Amino acid sequence: MRYWLGHTVAYIRYRIRPIRLGIAAVVISYVCVMMVHQIVTGIHQQISASMLDMGLDHVWISATYAPEWEYLKEHAGYFRISASESWEYKDDIYTVVKSEYPEVMTDSGRMIRETDSTYGLPVCVIGQKVNQNVFQNQGLHKTINVNGTVYEVVGICSPQAGSLLEDPDYTVYVPGLFVYGQPVTIEIGGREELRLQAYAGLWNLDCQMISQKELMDTMDGLMKTIENGLVIVSLVSVVIGLVAMMQCILYEWESRKKEIGIRKTMGQSQMQLMKQFFFEISAFLMGALGIGNLVCMVLLAIGNRMCSWLGPFDFVFGIVLGLGTYGIGILMGMCAVYGISRLDAVECMR
């Protein structure tokens, strides 16, 4: 074994220049696949984390025709419903806001009460940044006009942690009503300077709704489809890389016909020739994969300084991809080797 490995090392040392193109092809395809995987996985995890931060008790509404939301419809690509523990109530209509809902503490003033919703009182609670930007921190008991309705500010929210998709400090909470047992929160999407989040009655619900969980599942499915697509593209890319490598090796073998003839003359059997070439292909592939992994780790180390969401090197995927590449490479290589090892010694030496 030691001597066979010695031959492999000697061969690689002697002929590294002609075969380096093939090794480079495998390295490049491997690195591309790994990096695309890291990027897709990173984005997926980032979005999932943001949505989880929002909580799973949210429902997204794509459209509604309730008259009082015409303004919102004009300005919003989507509305959002937040569900509370009241979610379990299945009867007709319930008051939307309880004292413990939403999970927002007020710095000053009070939170919206059940009675505010029940009687449709024009009061609201505003976020910290609304208070700062619109009222210069003097918002309590001031009024705010939303869609022609004047609401009195009865509370200022405590600062809240935001996420990728929302900033609760830019929120105005107004009383609303349950629809089919669901409390509703409406958010204007797309307005960066001020988001309006209102609790309001949707007496005639005429919209499509999707829960946060369903949305996440849909997104997961979408990301998985993208990932699967990328895996297929990646595999094709890896196969192309391997083909390039095999072409280089095959070219080499063509130029090594005489060597094969010499070895056969000395009594090397077809099996032993295949063993020798197996060592060589393994060495090429392992070398290429080793370099590929090293490059990936370096790129990720650099990339994480700029985009932390890229995350650490995915060893599991790396191992699976490495084994896949190695397996395909060995299969393709040995198919070629089988043909070459059957050549007639005399023909080889001509």
Added chain:
Amino acid sequence: MSCMNCSDSKMIVLEHVYQVYPMKDGPVHALQDVNVTIEKGDFVVIQGQSGSGKTTLLHILGLLKNPSEGTVRYEGQDCKGWDETTCAKYRNQTIGFVMQQDALIPYLTLEENIRVPQMIAGKIKEESIGKLLRFTQIEKQKNHLPNECSGGQRQRAVLARALVNTPQILLCDEPTASLDSANANRMVQLLRGLHRIGITIVLVTHDKRYAKAGNRLWYVHHGRVTECDIGSDIP
């Protein structure tokens, strides 16, 4: 592998051997009705013009090629039924090949080249490699690649490699063809020395100077083999 019951001294016997190559413009008869016997300890010199069938004969003697027709017996055993692995094993353990120039693996040093037959056999004997390096006087060049050595040194390395598994027969295909006169003489002297210690040698050469190097002389003409007297002139 060797014939345990073989009491006679016949090493190789060829009976009614024909070799035909099918070509576009009709078959080429490389060998025709060859009937020859090589005894153990013989030094056979094969001569003939280019394309006469010398190398084909050597390939059949070396189990590199099956004849189109006829029987090849090695130590009394008919080789017809031998598969590729059996032939390869027999070649490795019993036959040594000395080929023309550039018969070394270019990326291995001379010592590694010499070791190859032992690696194939799975038995590495470092002391025998050392002895052969000294015998062929390439000890100083043992760590050199073939392209770093002279033609004579390379050819002596090929000889050393052929001897490393202590073969019973040495088949030499024009080993002096690419050598200058001094190196060619040196090579033939080495072969004579090996013959003296009992190795059977078959030397294919078209150099008439070496016609009398062995104890038997065959002349190949149009695929037919004729045994000539050592003292006689070759046609």
